[in-house]
Amino acid sequence: NAGVMQNPRHLVRRRGQEARLRCSPMKGHSHVYWYRQLPEEGLKFMVYLQKENIIDESGMPKERFSAEFPKEGPSILRIQQVVRGDSAAYFCASSARTGTADNSPLHFGNGTRLTVT
């Protein structure tokens, strides 16, 4: 049973380019979360999605960032016109919907390290 798969593992973009980060949740998981980890900091929540729906995007920057989780295919975090401050590790996590969903653990991917030059 494959875990949460993120690709690419490393992504280098020049300022002004677009970055697309992909996440395939664990099999059977329909809840996807994106977190960002800046250097020397803990993870910060960005967005929570279910299939075709954004449920909570309270941690997303207002501009240039968007996320989707289509009916078919992986979840995508898209950053337009990247700037140096976007350099970070971006983690995707998934969870299953269970009867006691409050303590369902998050399963994290290995992250995508974005470097903006």
Added chain:
Amino acid sequence: AQTVTQSQPEMSVQEAETVTLSCTYDTSENNYYLFWYKQPPSRQMILVIRQEAYKQQNATENRFSVNFQKAAKSFSLKISDSQLGDTAMYFCARKAGGTSYGKLTFGQGTILTVHP
């Protein structure tokens, strides 16, 4: 803002010894969930242990145990018989109760180094 604070940026311990990592948090809720995650150099986030706030008994997972002090809003992690493979960054995290999704608030992390 409801925060999670890890006051020890770095800790070190000798192999086979015991080490305790501290974590305090701020919340106005009565029901919530607490976690410790381990992040080795590979960057993978690994769940170490979790605690439900309404349970008084401290959680344990093999060599890992917690000291949960609800009134003090403290949630420390004790690692017994430390092993070289325990070297990693450790994050404390909190999740609000009453919601059915994984919006975690993380602390800043503690770098743990286990010396041979």
